Amino acid sequence: MKKGKMKKLLALLLSLVLILSLAACGGNEEGNADGEAEVGTSNGKSANQNKLISAGYAHTVALKSDGTVVATGENNYEQCNVNGWREVIAVSAGYYHTVGLKSDGTVVATGKNDCGQCDVNTWTDIIAVSAGQFHTVGLKSDGTVVSTKLLEEDYGQGDVEGWNDIVAVSAGEYLTVGLKSDGTVVVTVVREDSDYGKAEAEKWTDIVAVYTEEDYIIGIRSDGTVVATEYYNEDLSGWKDIVAINTSCDGITLGLKSDGTVVAADYNSAKFEGGEKWTDIVAIAAGDYHIVGVKSDGTVVAQSFGSSGGPGGASYYGQCDVDSWTNIKFTK
Numbered sequence: 265m266k267k268g269k270m271k272k273l274l275a276l277l278l279s280l281v282l283i284l285s286l287a288a289c290g291g292n293e294e295g296n297a298d299g300e301a302e303v304g305t306s307n308g309k310s311a312n313q314n315k316l317i318s319a320g321y322a323h324t325v326a327l328k329s330d331g332t333v334v335a336t337g338e339n340n341y342e343q344c345n346v347n348g349w350r351e352v353i354a355v356s357a358g359y360y361h362t363v364g365l366k367s368d369g370t371v372v373a374t375g376k377n378d379c380g381q382c383d384v385n386t387w388t389d390i391i392a393v394s395a396g397q398f399h400t401v402g403l404k405s406d407g408t409v410v411s412t413k414l415l416e417e418d419y420g421q422g423d424v425e426g427w428n429d430i431v432a433v434s435a436g437e438y439l440t441v442g443l444k445s446d447g448t449v450v451v452t453v454v455r456e457d458s459d460y461g462k463a464e465a466e467k468w469t470d471i472v473a474v475y476t477e478e479d480y481i482i483g484i485r486s487d488g489t490v491v492a493t494e495y496y497n498e499d500l501s502g503w504k505d506i507v508a509i510n511t512s513c514d515g516i517t518l519g520l521k522s523d524g525t526v527v528a529a530d531y532n533s534a535k536f537e538g539g540e541k542w543t544d545i546v547a548i549a550a551g552d553y554h555i556v557g558v559k560s561d562g563t564v565v566a567q568s569f570g571s572s573g574g575p576g577g578a579s580y581y582g583q584c585d586v587d588s589w590t591n592i593k594f595t596k
Contacts, residue, residue: 320359322337323336324583328593338581357549363395372384373395390410396435407431421436451481484508520548542557
């Protein structure tokens with residue numbers, strides 16, 4: 265072969281190699297992003313959006329885009345002492361404690377620890393966390409689940425050792441719920457007085473997100489409709505296009521729709537205001553006396569329940585003092 269033709273052939277081969285290399289790099293980056301968003305999703309939106317902000321009994325915690333965390337509200341047990349947290353990628357508020365998942369798969373916690381709910385310092389390889397009232401659970405990258413050891417108030421909610429193939433978890437007061445990759449649900453509870461909907465929920469199929477509170481379980485199906493165990497008294501059968509759900513044991517139930525609006529099932533005196541400020545929402549959370557929502561621009565809206573002089577008032581604990589919050593977004 266002549267030298268001129270050889271040079272042209274080599275140039276062509278090098279160009280082909282370069283194109284393939286660039287395509288491969290781009291594919292890896294896109295695949296990683298999609299893989300993170302696909303875990304426990306509904307209608308293409310990540311179920312982990314609920315971990316962008318979380319509400320406890322009377323405190324609110326949220327994740328900023330730089331991996332730091334902000335908190336406001338009741339701080340009797342230091343549940344709002346998160347100023348030193350760094351490299352956090354998800355947050356979860358329990359009744360009186362707060363948990364943060366770090367980018368290296370470890371977990372930090374602060375707040376009340378009478379039942380061992382903050383004993384998470386030895387956990388590793390965690391990809392999701394959920395804080396209940398008396399315990400905390402973590403989902404590992406291999407699909408297994410860990411729970412803090414309950415020193416008191418042990419009703420079997422931490423008995424998750426045999427779980428596998430789990431893609432999402434939710435910790436309540438007496439329950440822990442796990443969502444499996446096949447769309448079914450597992451529940452752990454061993455109270456003698458009731459199974460708190462365990463038998464009912466474990467018959468569900470086609471579930472893409474789960475949430476539990478005091479004594480009931482709510483699930484989102486892949487078509488955006490909602491199911492709930494019989495212990496939940498409100499009718500959610502008419503809800504559609506739901507991508508996230510959140511509730512509290514004494515408060516209101518919120519549903520986030522795919523268009524960024526919010527629907528609510530009122531409870532007792534807790535009435536959802538709605539209106540223009542509750543649009544363009546990307547994440548929601550409900551505490552016992554307040555609700556919060558993150559807007560797509562990274563700001564936060566809130567509503568309290570009750571009089572200004574009691575636990576329901578925004579000025580009582582400051583759980584709704586979120587007007588100054590900005591950049592409440594997942595870490596890039």
